[in-house]
Amino acid sequence: MTQQKPIDAKVQISKNGPYIVSGDIPLNKEIISTNDDDESVKWTQGQKYPSQGQYALCRCGRSGNKPFCDGSHMKTGFDGTETASRQPYLEQAKVIRGPTMSLTDVENLCAFARFCDPHGQVWNLVGETDNPSASKHFVSQTCDCPSGRLVAWDNETGKPIEPKYEQSIGLIEDPVKGCSGPVWLRGGVQLIGADGFEYEVRNRVTLCRCGASQNKPFCDGTHASIGFSDEN
Template structure:
């Protein structure tokens, strides 16, 4: 296992090891789509703990406020390809596991990821389809060429604390670069280039985000 890990404590925080950089990114509307803009940078270190319950007054770090937090991990442990639906296109195909963080990067000026994949014989729409998929922080969408090669960004390990001012809420932790996430019982979830972890405490698919931070109107104290 890589020395860079995120270990989940039972009913407690995420313990991050391996000097993984962490920074704030802001979901920002542009036209009919979205981009991520840089926010503040946070102190990392060899080991640090991140809030998972949504109650910390020292976000994104844990301050011990989890108390009676029910952090039971309920997410399926099936592999990504065992959970997906296939969207077939002219030049590329896309797999969708429906594990959505409601970050909305799958929507572009030119259409949704699903629409664009089906029109991927147009080179410009193909490029937009790929962007719509790979910019999904949750890793819900993954595109492949017709030879079966996965098309993915080459991310270095990092953690992004997402903020969503358009919705007036704070978002999940975006985990990039194939960082192992280890459950409280020692299970290593499938290692993936992109996943989002719940930090509002409300997800019904813990440890992963399911978009309930919007319904819960979660704010971490870092945004107005």
């Protein structure tokens, strides 16, 4: 699961403060697009932000200049304590084996993007991966999971099936649920804890930006239940 390529981009978590992004990482909005049944079916790129070598993204959810930090975390006494497991993904994952592919799942990383739901849900599709249609849906739906909670694996090679991403950051918007979602790290961006801990580098990671996750620094879907919006 660990990215093998050189890492030239990083996100430093500041103690009870913002995410400090360095390495000239592109930033844009990513919108969850749905079908007529309001099922999540594709990502649509939204607003692109001007290139910056370094920038600070709000982590407390209260900035008046979202997505960027304006110091509100200091005025509000934000507690950004990192409580998430620091074990590698595979040490936390549940494995569901199918005929030609398998699924790994770390439920507490769920960012509530709901790409897993169409076509009978990926947990059922994995058992039908010897069927070409089911296999196609299984791969596309797991690859669209922004948090990397869900990963598809090729049983023959033993390797994960991952979308190809350049190092970049997306700010997720969820129009159907009427809320703004997490910070989406893509393409192997190094995340460093406030204490200097280097988290496992993964292709897909979602970080809390509403300030209310119980699994910080990662998103746990709370933004949807509280109706978080990054509109200032």
